[in-house]
Amino acid sequence: MEPFGYRDERLHCEAVAASKLVAAYGTPLYVYSAGAIRGRLSELAGAFATLDPLLAYSVKSNGNLAVLRLVAAAGAGADIVSGGELYRARLAGIPGERIVFSGVGKTVSELAMALREGIYAFNVESAGELEALNELAIALGVRARMALRVNPDVLSPTPHHYTATGHSTTKFGIPFEEARALYRHAGGLPGIDVRGIDVHIGSQILDVAPFQRAVQRVVELVADLRADGHRLEFLDVGGGFGVSYTGEPGLVPRDFADALVPLVRPTGLRIVLEPGRYVSGPAGLLLARVLYVKRMAGKTYVITDAGMNDLLRPSHYASYHRILPEHHDPGRPEVVVDVVGPICESGDFLALDRRMPHPEPGELLAVDTAGAYGFSMASTYNARPRAAEVLVDGAQHHLVRRRETYADLVLPEVELA
């Protein structure tokens, strides 16, 4: 089921008209489809069913509690990268034993918090982190279940180099050649319980080949680690599964599974997947209103009430998002425009040189595939309160984060007497 589409020429999310949502909640407005989130989780889980998958949804992509509650209800877990994400995941009812903790810079207090929650695994990214984890676990009288995140030195074809993380010249993971020795060391630490191996090569990858290359390398290492006496239980292949932004085919779970299952199954290991964008990206869009249309130096600017503070991806990663009119009118002439926001930066845009039906002031536009790294990367830059978020489930709609107010903007500030 497609979560968004036109009925009688008007854009709908599931059974609810976008215009109705805007009338109730205003713009800019993030709209998420519960059905799409459930469906995408179950497709992935189904494709990997033979490998007893732990689907650890990547909270960073969209950490709204309502989204996380859907994840929890689907029996999935969470991939977290901070104490704040752990807090969110637990609050939404995701049990500790379904949580994996990734990230290069976990603080001592974050490690302690996760140890107390009894999480499934720490994906350790440095020798220093391993020592800190061991000491804390001893102090707390527990053993930390862990994997090393190995850097497979695989170049992944991500649309922007900021989101490629599997090559040797990034800050991520343990150099492949050093992993075996560090595992040996970890195996001798009393606070450490070596359980798995982890890899994550980047984000928005549409080709299965780099995943295969990375997993192949890791599987070779698994044999060495077993020879060294480690009793491994899981193989975490990370996230990064690509979705369709431009109309190109997204990654199909069945194809992805066909490529990876034959590599993993002989190891007998359980698979952990950390999908973020795959689950939340196509399940969300951002509704904005056109404020003004102006022409300057031969260009047409469509100025909307959503800007880079609401959706950073076009500006930060030069990302492409389809822009859909709320009212689909096939007779409307097309123009080439820049769709820009109100922020005082030339980098504040949602789309550049985009051919689209001529937008009129006052009309609604939808930025497609904005459910991942949309609200979660939003800021209050230019003192703009952050947008509201709505979850649609069939014909029901629920406000799941109210629009921020001006008072919210200054709430944490401490005024000097």
Ligand SMILES: Cc1ncc(COP(=O)(O)O)c(C=O)c1O
């Ligand atoms: C360790 C790790 N796992 C999973 C993800 C999720 O990636 P995606 O949203 O592309 O699936 C990321 C994203 O950066 C990550 O760093």
